[in-house]
Amino acid sequence: MLTVENLSIHFPSRRGEVQALDRVNLSVKPGEIVGLVGESGSGKSVLSYAISGLLDPAARIVGGQILWHGTAIAPIREHRTIRAAVAQIFQNPRASLNPIRTVGRQLQDLAGKEQVRPLLESVRLAAGIAQRYPFELSGGQCQRIGIALALACKPDLLIADEPTTGLDVTTEAAIMSLIAELSRTQGRATLLVTHNLPLAATHCHRIAVMHAGQIVETASVARLIAGAQHPYSAELLAATPQHAARAEDLHVIQGLLPDLSGPLPPCRFAMRCKRHESDCDVAPPQLASAGHDHLVACRHPLC
Amino acid sequence: MLSRLVLRMPALAGVILVSFALTRLLPGDPAVYFAGAAPTPEAIADLRRTLLLDQPLYAQFLAYLGDLAHGNFGRSLVTGQSVAQDLSTRLPATLELTIASTTLALLIAVPLGIVGARQKGSAMDHVCRLVSTSALAMPAFFTALLLVFLFYYLLGLAPAPLGRLAPMAFPPPERTGFMIIDASLARDWAVLRDAAAHLMLPALALAIAGIGPLTRVTRGAMLAVLSSDFIRAARGFDLPRWKLIYVYALRNAMLPVLTTAGFVFSFLISANVVIEKVFSWPGIGSYALEALVASDYAAVQGFVLAVATLYVLINIAIDILYGVIDVRVRLGD
Amino acid sequence: MAFAEALRDGFRRDPLTTATAGFLAAFCLLALVGPSLAVQDPLATDAARSLRPPMWQIPCGTDQVGRDICTRIIYAARLDLFIAISAVAIALVVGSALGSFAGYFGGWVDRIAMWVVDTIMAFPLFILAMGIVAALGSSMENIIYATAIVNVPFYARTVRAEINQRREAGFVEAARIAGNGPLRVLAYHLFPTAIPQLAVQMTLTMGWAMLNAASLSFIGLGIRPPTPEWGIMVAEGASFIITGEWWVALFPGLALVVVVLSLNLLGDGLRDMIDARERR
DSSP: OEEEEEEEEEEEETTEEEEEEEEEEEEEOTTOEEEEEOOTTSSHHHHHHHHHTBOOTTOEEEEEEEEETTEEEOSBGGGOSSOOOEEEEOSSTGGGSOTTSOHHHHHHHHHOGGGHHHHHHHTTOOGGGGGOOGGGSOHHHHHHHHHHHHHHTOOSEEEEESTTTTSOHHHHHHHHHHHHHHHHHHTOEEEEEESOHHHHHHHOSEEEEEETTEEEEEEEHHHHHHOOOSHHHHHHHHHSGGGOSSGGGOOOOOSOOOOTTSOOOSSTTGGGOTTOOGGGGTSOOOOEEOSTTOEEOOSSOOO | OHHHHHHTHHHHHHHHHHHHHHHHTOSSOHHHHHHOSSOOHHHHHHHHHHTTTTSOHHHHHHHHHHHHHTTOOOBOTTTOSBHHHHHHHHHHHHHHHHHHHHHHHHHHHHHHHHHHHHTTTSHHHHHHHHHHHHHHHSOHHHHHHHHIIIIIIISOOSOOSSSSSOTTOOOOOOSSSOHHHHHHHTTOHHHHHHHHHHHHHHHHHHHHHHHHHHHHHHHHHHHHHHTSHHHHHHHHTTOOHHIIIIIIIHHHHHHHHHHHHHHHHHHHHHHHHHHHHHHTOOSHHHHHHHHHHTTOHHHHHHHHHHHHHHHHHHHHHHHHHHHHHOHHHHTTO | OHHHHHHHHHHHHOHHHHHHHHHHHHHHHHHHHHHHHOOSOTTOOOGGGTTOOOOSSOTTOBOTTOOBHHHHHHHHHHHHHHHHHHHHHHHHHHHHHHHHHHHHHOHHHHHHHHHHHHHHHHSOHHHHHHHHHHHHOSSHHHHHHHHHHHHHHHHHHHHHHHHHHHTTOHHHHHHHHTTOOHHHIIIIIIGGGGHHHHHHHHHHHHHHHHHHHHHHHHTTSSSOTTSOOHHHHHHHHHHHHTTTOTHHHHHHHHHHHHHHHHHHHHHHHHHHHHHHHHHO
């Protein structure tokens, strides 16, 4: 349904050209839930905005394309020739809502008066909420409204960009189960963008791991947990708190994300990688098969 | 609303103090002026006593405060009537002009600002910015003269700048003091046309003075709103374009625009003085000018106080308006 | 100094602002030197030449008593510029002092200073200027004082905001510990941080000060004729607009608009530069 092929995107900025995405490859099939996991600044949001068509106009595609059912679509919605049924849920729920309009009116603007009640019901909100303004609602309620607005567009692909950051753990669980259930019952695909690997592992079928604008590994959740092959994925798994018995045992991935506006090595993890060899600096690693439906971009994978 | 009024009390007190001080410093002796031709020293001294001019300053101030408390602004030396009456007679003319020009300014500036924001960086945007920056640099009196030259002398489209109606015209029965409204109420269409024609040029001259700040604020506010998160989200939900711009973006951008409109309104009230001179408009601005020349203490004091009070009221009105539009303020979160 | 660097940097990137600055510099030069170069006497009347339209020898025409308008414009430039600069300078000094003390010491000093500022701002500024000139008398000095008083709030607020922001900053503590008395800390350490914003305010209010002075003269409360000043010249030309002798009012008005426009453009350019710098 959605295929991102070798997508590279650059942004002009005051410090130079930011190479936000480098030859990103990703695919989402109808009905599946894919997790896009990476640190803050890894380019996950850029990719999700490009797919939604909400990218900053200053950004430009320097290579590759985004394909929706086989047709190439632009990273800016207004330039698209076909309508891609993609809707996005945003990181800061309250900021994504019109502050001076009741949430009911906002739903009405998209789907018509009759749909307001059913939409609110589908996100488990009472019908009376329609008269409220965003500032009168809690973070969790705002996010449910955000989900309702996204659903009102009848999307085939729902992109959830860090939907639970800033919400407490209980609300997080509730929102995630809502998203997962909606995906399941209505057969739509979901792309969950998050830095929280355990969260993705709980709710997704497949996970794509991203580092510094490059996709380094994609695999089903089971295969990834059982045996991650890219050094970065392995470190991410090791860094999750469940693996540590005590606070001192918490594993930290050394180094920092490279500066994307400066000169970059072909493999952007090279500086932080324990398995780095000289041939890693010659040419960029390609995503290659490492087993059933398992892709890794590394010259020296773990297996 | 009461709390807002209280907050502005100290400033208002300062205003009363300053306006009293200023006018006591006015040159000229009103007693001499009022006494007429060939006055005797006794007549002048007599007048002095009546006008309380022989009392020490603080006594005069206290008397002044007492009068104010009773709504007594004193008596004008020039017209012989009470200042309060003079001001209330002439205020509608000024208000009509100011309201007309502020509305006109908004009608011109808001579209300019929207165009500039939507086409940021384009040639059109630069043209709009140049227009607003140039408008800021033009003094109202110069704009007025240019307009008179263009529309009256060269094109013959506007009537002569001699007041609110043609010299021989009969004004409609006065109900509000607003010529446009009164003429409409009396269904006197000829007078309505005449009044509107006379209102056009001075209103335009003042409006041009106002479009500078208004265009900039509209453009700035629209730019800020258009790049905000909720607009991006709304784009993502495929909200129809016109609804996005005019219902979602514009309404949110209107908040600073309306506040600025309020300030422009206040500014235009003082710019009125100059315009009323050019167009012989019988408002409180020209009243004040005549009073200044004649050292008419009470009239000048009354004028300054009236305008400052109007200022305070306008500021309060802006606060209230803000609350109406931005529900967050109204529901007091 | 970092500020001078920022200016040089910014000017290189923004040709319009540089051009405007250059124009203003040239204008100031003309204003200073022009009267010595001018061929004609701005006050010389010649009834035979009254109300002549613009021609070769009289590029701006003559007014109702035969004076050459071009010469008068050049002489007036010096006067208007002097008034604007003096008014801004006084407002700058008084406003900065007021704002500095208010921002640094806080408490009742702040409250009194802000009461003064609020009182001034509670008046429509032009009306206040009118009142002051009317009360003190029509003269150049009084126009300068009136314009200065009316501009004090802008400077006071700007300085107060900047100083308030940085009052508790590390470098201020350090200066205090090093033994500097409060006045020294204020003058040498805190106040300089407000200079960039002040520079922006200065150019913007200078244009407004010019318009203010011209408007006061226009309504007869300022400089008295026959001294050449742009506002009076427009006032004198006003009555001739209706009879078609447009040049008497147009040229002085145009001169005023062009200078104020340049000042505004310069102020805008400076503000963009300073904002960009602070954002970095």
